[in-house]
Every structure is written in C-alpha cells, then in structure tokens.
Amino acid sequence: MAEAKTAEPAIPVMPPLTRREFLNYAWLASLGFVFVVGFGGATFFFSFPRFKVGEFGGVIPLGKAGDVLPKPTDPPLHNAEGKFWLANINGAVLALYDVCVHLGCLYQWQPVSGRFECPCHGSKYQKDGTYIEGPAPRSLDRMVISFVDANGKPVALTDPKGVPMQIPSDTNLNIEIDTGKIIQGTGHG
Numbered sequence: 001m002a003e004a005k006t007a008e009p010a011i012p013v014m015p016p017l018t019r020r021e022f023l024n025y026a027w028l029a030s031l032g033f034v035f036v037v038g039f040g041g042a043t044f045f046f047s048f049p050r051f052k053v054g055e056f057g058g059v060i061p062l063g064k065a066g067d068v069l070p071k072p073t074d075p076p077l078h079n080a081e082g083k084f085w086l087a088n089i090n091g092a093v094l095a096l097y098d099v100c101v102h103l104g105c106l107y108q109w110q111p112v113s114g115r116f117e118c119p120c121h122g123s124k125y126q127k128d129g130t131y132i133e134g135p136a137p138r139s140l141d142r143m144v145i146s147f148v149d150a151n152g153k154p155v156a157l158t159d160p161k162g163v164p165m166q167i168p169s170d171t172n173l174n175i176e177i178d179t180g181k182i183i184q185g186t187g188h189g
C-alpha cells in the first residue's frame with residue numbers, strides 16, 4: 001500500500017529590501033568593516049615593541065658588568081646612545097637620565113668640583129644625582145638597571161625608587177639599562 005505523502009513545510013518568503021533598507025545595511029556593514037580593520041591594525045601595531053634594543057627608548061645592553069662598570073673612584077661614564085650617565089656610588093650603580101630636570105638642557109660632569117653642573121641656569125647635582133642648588137625642582141631622574149645571566153634572565157633589578165643598586169658579586173652578569181623606564185628624582189623643599 002502506497003504511503004500518503006505529507007505536505008512540505010512552507011518556506012517563509014522575505015519581502016524584498018527597499019532601497020533605503022539596503023543603503024542602511026550597506027552603511028552599517030561598512031562601519032563594521034572600518035572598526036574591525038582599525039582595531040585589528042592597532043592591535044597588530046602595538047603588539048610589537050616601539051623601540052629596538054640598543055636605541056634610546058629601548059633596552060641598552062652594555063656587556064659584562066666586570067668590563068663596563070666604573071669603579072667607585074671613577075668619574076661617571078656617559079652613554080650617548082642611551083642618554084644616561086652610569087655612576088658607581090660606593091659599590092652601588094646608578095643610571096642617571098642625562099637631561100636636566102629644570103628645562104631640559106644637557107648637564108655635564110665636572111671633575112674639578114666632582115659634581116654634575118647644568119650650563120643653562122646653574123643647577124648642580126651630586127654624583128648620585130641628588131639636587132644641590134639651582135632652579136631644578138628635584139634630583140636627577142634615573143633609569144632602570146638590570147643584571148641578567150647568560151640566558152638573559154634578570155637576577156637583579158633597580159628598585160622602584162631608583163636608589164643606587166648594589167653591584168652583584170658575579171662580574172660575568174650582563175648589565176642592561178632600560179631607557180624607556182624613567183624614575184623621577186625626589187623633589188626638594
């Protein structure tokens with residue numbers, strides 16, 4: 001006996017889009033496209049480091065601590081690429097941003113007076129960057145120092161206040177200066 005055929009379910013028929021609806025949908029789709037492309041592009045851009053290793057704004061590798069660090073009696077060493085002075089304060093190391101905190105001139109180390117002096121308006125600072133006199137509002141700014149092992153793993157890092165950092169006894173550790181991390185000097189009076 002032949003089976004009775006069941007009726008096919010009715011397929012709903014969409015009414016045709018009006019010109020106005022079509023244009024609204026097209027507008028929304030183009031906005032979504034612009035958002036996705038813009039957001040994706042920005043995410044892609046910011047997923048890369050902004051500065052390369054070895055240039056100001058990035059990390060400056062200096063080499064083995066035993067080879068590059070000044071001795072406590074040495075004058076501070078200037079690093080032009082990284083824009084900092086490296087100073088040894090009684091066995092602790094400090095990286096001072098080489099821009100005067102008054103109006104941005106480049107201060108210099110003066111061996112005769114044994115301090116940093118700014119040629120623009122006369123601000124003076126001790127070897128550890130502490131404010132002495134002049135119109136500067138604070139002590140010199142510092143950068144973050146890290147000592148890393150042969151695998152690039154940090155074993156010692158500048159503390160958040162940027163106080164001079166005790167030099168580890170292992171002179172084979174490499175020293176790196178992060179010139180993108182500036183720690184503001186302490187204000188005075």
Ligand code: FES
Pocket residue numbers: 100101102103104105118119120121122123134135136
């Ligand atoms: S910029 Fe250094 S004292 Fe004014």
